[in-house]
Amino acid sequence: MKLIIAEKPDQGLTLASVYKMKRKQGYIEVLPNEVFPNGAYVTWAIGHITQLIPPEKYDTNWKKWSLQTLPMIPTQFQYEVSKDKWKQYSIIQQLLSDPQVTEVIHAGDAGREGELIVRNILRLTKCDKPMKRLWISSLTKKAIHEGFLSLLTENDTRNLYYEAYTRACADWVVGMNASRLYSLLLQQQGFSDVFSVGRVQTPTLALIVKRELEIDSFVSEPFWEVKAKFQIDKKKYEGKWEKEGETRIDSKEMAEKISAFCEGKEAVVADVQAEKKEYLPPFLYNLSSLQADANRRFKFSPKKTLDIVQQLYQKGIVSYPRSLYTKKDMDIIDRIGEKLNYNGL
Numbered sequence: 001m002k003l004i005i006a007e008k009p010d011q012g013l014t015l016a017s018v019y020k021m022k023r024k025q026g027y028i029e030v031l032p033n034e035v036f037p038n039g040a041y042v043t044w045a046i047g048h049i050t051q052l053i054p055p056e057k058y059d060t061n062w063k064k065w066s067l068q069t070l071p072m073i074p075t076q077f078q079y080e081v082s083k084d085k086w087k088q089y090s091i092i093q094q095l096l097s098d099p100q101v102t103e104v105i106h107a108g109d110a111g112r113e114g115e116l117i118v119r120n121i122l123r124l125t126k127c128d129k130p131m132k133r134l135w136i137s138s139l140t141k142k143a144i145h146e147g148f149l150s151l152l153t154e155n156d157t158r159n160l161y162y163e164a165y166t167r168a169c170a171d172w173v174v175g176m177n178a179s180r181l182y183s184l185l186l187q188q189q190g191f192s193d194v195f196s197v198g199r200v201q202t203p204t205l206a207l208i209v210k211r212e213l214e215i216d217s218f219v220s221e222p223f224w225e226v227k228a229k230f231q232i233d234k235k236k237y238e239g240k241w242e243k244e245g246e247t248r249i250d251s252k253e254m255a256e257k258i259s260a261f262c263e264g265k266e267a268v269v270a271d272v273q274a275e276k277k278e279y280l281p282p283f284l285y286n287l288s289s290l291q292a293d294a295n296r297r298f299k300f301s302p303k304k305t306l307d308i309v310q311q312l313y314q315k316g317i318v319s320y321p322r323s324l325y326t327k328k329d330m331d332i333i334d335r336i337g338e339k340l341n342y343n344g345l
Helices: 009-016 083-096 112-124 141-149 154-188 201-217 252-262 287-298 302-314 331-342
Strands: 002-006 021-023 027-030 040-044 050-052 079-081 103-107 131-133 227-232 235-240
Touching (some): 009 103, 050 112, 131 154, 287 302
Parallel strands (some): 002 040
16 A cells, blocks of 8 residues: 655645545545555645754753854754644654555655655654655646656655755754854844844845845936927827937936927938847746736735645646746646636637
């Protein structure tokens, strides 16, 4: 029997719903079918069900905030189960120890964080059973079914796990050490608050501050432009005065002189250029470009956009939303066609 571990409860339900099933407490039993002749269990994490342990669990001397204990760099990083997610972890652990389970199918999201979430569970439970990887970017029934028929090996996505694990450790080192360092130094200057510093958070905040200072220091300068309406061969168009590619004029007096000089004069077409251009279709959205567009058009916050597109993904309407890529394999064309036909378009 196979044990399928999804990243979230609703994702687990979607995966299991392709087949006949029975709901249990914290997991779903998939009845025997052509893909799983002996049946299968489907269970799930609840996002990041594990977390890196705090400094004091590595070394009791690290509990007290002191410049003398910095930097804190563990010899070996360790994970623990989040307290509020222990119940679901226990269910997964029990299923992994079931002698009927002979193989684990990693069904986390097709990205580095999905890779980390499920592999950390297997690592923490010391599971040594063979693992296969479900790698799909869509949760349609067809995509799920085909995905289970063409599972990847454990080795195929192992480097993604290393990437995510390294990122998590780097975040820990920067966050834990830099937050303590700056908080302690600022306390010496009379500040009492704790100041959070992060590998991504702090540079991003610095960019925002820099832009805000640029806006505050910006001094607007007035300028003028001269526009004229033309009619040639019964065709009308509007043109703008320019000199060496510049259309802005520093003084109102000069703009008025140019306007007065040109007014009523006969226009002469000095040059006509015609060219044929090909415009490539735009790339597909990735998460950041979608969030930027949704904010510009609808004033949605990044979180609201992510929540909406995540729900659409769970319903099989869009592909995996957290992808960094804006290109898809050619087989996505057939799936898009099927989806359009399904919706009567």
